[in-house]
Amino acid sequence: MSSITEPGGNACSPSFFSKQATIAQPGFSRWMVPPAALAVHLCIGQAYAFSVFNGPLTKVIGISQSAPDDWSLTTLGWIFSLAIVFLGLSAAFAGKWLEKVGPRRTMFTAACCFGGGFIVSAIGVWTHQIVLLYLGYGVIGGIGLGLGYVSPVSTLIRWFPDRRGMATGMAIMGFGGGAMIAAPLSVALMNHFKSSTSVGVAETFVVLGIAYFISMSIGALAIRIPPADWKPAGWTPPVETKQKMITRNHVHIDQALKTPQFYLIWLVLFLNVTAGIGILGQASVMIQESFKNTVSAAAAAGFVGLLSLFNMGGRFVWASASDYVGRKNTYYIFFALGAVLYWLVPTFASAGNIALFVLCYCVILSMYGGGFSTVPAYLADMFGTAYVGGIHGRLLTAWAAAGVAGPVLVNYIRAYQVANGVAKADAYTMTVHIMTVLLVIGFICNLLVKHVHEKHHMTEAQLAAGN
Template sequence: MSPPVAPPGWSRWLVPPAALAVHLSIGQAYAWSVFKPPLESALGLSGTQSALPFQLGIVMLGLSAAFGGTLVERKGPRWAMTVALICFSSGFLLSALGAATEQYWLIVLGYGFVGGVGLGIGYISPVSTLIKWFPDRPGMATGIAIMGFGGGALVASPWSAQMLESFGADSTGIALAFLVHGLTYAVFMLLGVLLVRVPRPARAAADAPAATPTGPQVSARDALRTPQFWLLWLVLCTNVTAGIGILEKAAPMITDFFADTSAPVSVTAAAGFVALLSAANMAGRIGWSSASDLIGRKNIYRLYLGAGALMYALIALFGDSSRALFVLCALVILSFYGGGFATAPAYLKDLFGTYQVGAVHGRLLTAWSTAGVLGPLIVNWVADRQEEAGRHGSSLYGLSFVIMIGLLVAGFVANELVRPVHPRHHVSRPHETKEAADERREQHESA
């Protein structure tokens, strides 16, 4: 399937909706918790077992993005979106079969493994194309698309809950809900497949700046040989770990913090807190990434990591004395979490150019896989150890918050160490003579 080239007069503003159609669909992953209690009840699972499909899905997201990134660059966005559609929808259909036959391994295989491949390929499918269409505003462009992934749960969570209420929370009802998800998302993602276009080689469109690559251009293979890639990997990993530290345990965390007060947090209020976090996650993806176009990528990550550490410190010191402070700080942390995801492709474009930015981004997402395991592990392991020691309430989380602050400080330092990529890693520019290339490298080294 060759990448469809935009005809003359094609508006670049049609590309973000195509990306959103995919990202809003695969963003359902953040609503997996809706299925946990029914699965535990219907199939006799523990909390750890019911989390397996989600955890495997996040791991496969990073791995498929890393190993499939170069193929996505070569085949183009329509091919990638088609693969994402097939895998993500098939994952739900396999899960439906698993729920209907009460074979949990099929749900893990379907949603976690097959669907996880769809997550990874779908997540990176529009990134390179958007950056090429919007070279003047890469942060805003990728923020629009990746905002969809953060906001997918706002649609999927109530929709899934309503289906389980209508169909029933037994294995048959869960199977029907999975089936409806798979078919509906296939139709919705197909809109993105049909709509997406790549820019013409000479220029993107009548209303877009020239698409000819400018600045440094580094291949995905060479990017992995630079310290800049691994510094940014550490930056993303620490920022995501800090966000997941709140997101993964949000409802029980706010309940524990105010359990000993005269007005403990109700189940409904805790669910509302989770919804607020999802909204902050989504808003941060478009808001902070757009701001990075104005103040620069390094500066915006200084904010994510420095202010994020401050927010964690405020929660650790004063969070149990003020509900408003706790909620506000958590919302800011989640906005940074979302913003970090959305700004990463633009940061990569600044460092490595647009040559294979999708493939580089795919490899960078292994940081997400690592953080997806590390964040919940830190918070849950520390809470379990503190509970065994006889502590309760906010005391369950103090040590894990200190660890998160340390990680964010490490990420802040890594961000400060990022420098422009050395010209020896640059690919040759089209029609550039050896003398011109040598002169460009000398100018870079002098600068």
């Protein structure tokens, strides 16, 4: 049954955004859903490109150079930090709401928040009120990021029970690749709007806010959820196996937090992300210091771009591969191969072998991206699909924690090493060895993941009642 044809079921009525109104009609192609998800994820992936605004924002008053009253980089740095914090908070706390109201309302709310955050930020630039940038992009935009990140994922998993990894990989690859569109577009717009009285940031914010709102709204309007008990033609749900651990049961979002599996997978994601995110943030400096007088700043920038490509590609490749080898086995590869590569990196650096050094980090960053795209399918395998969106949202707190732990490990240990007389070229050795240990711990955590005990499974009556 669908309410799409109910009286008053139009874009202005509340019923149009109801979960019931998004149930697909017979004949709907599930391949229409990934583009709808990408319409959202390619937009919110802009977050990784926000740094292109930092330089111009330090010259809003001075225009050609920073004036005494202009914002400093340290002041501006809080904008992105707030956005990531509220991404995690909104993803974690809006999980139940997402499962209740469905993906269309959630994705449209994300469009309003993310697009609206740019408009509020533009006003902040025009009035030179930093609090409006914190509120606009940091808080409101951050909420849009979180809602936009998790809302399409659970829908894709339900449409592609036979290819969960591939489906989530497509969408989350969009988040990784969004910056590759946003960075040059933002620079081009700022150059277009730049004048003797403006650095072009406010005008660019307005254009991006409107464009992102439209794109994300299109995705929200196009999204559909499958009817109850729908499955692909000719597909039979797999028998739960030791290798793939795919359950046919469902666990409520609140009950999932009472299982050891949730916390073990939380640690699996946390440790995998920690091992990659700190390196990603210091890649340019790291390769220049490791190969002093050999790698130029331009070559280092190319290295960063290459890592971004592997980060993006790994989200699709590894998640798709997990459909065949299993999610648990995929994480075994991440941790075992990652530990070996991290251990070898200092050897390649001391030998002056740039090619193998770069190759190691490219593979490591592909697995970093793969960790993000594989974990939603891992959760669906363990806890079922009924509440996977909310469970995934709460698990993303591991990302927020790793976003602090990774850079702290890389930056502070390096600083400690240099302060104690260690050459800059050797200052990362201890760090990568610590990363190796973390990956070994991650391997053990993944090893401990077992089937969820049947006492946590929802009954048919609970599923029908939605609680």
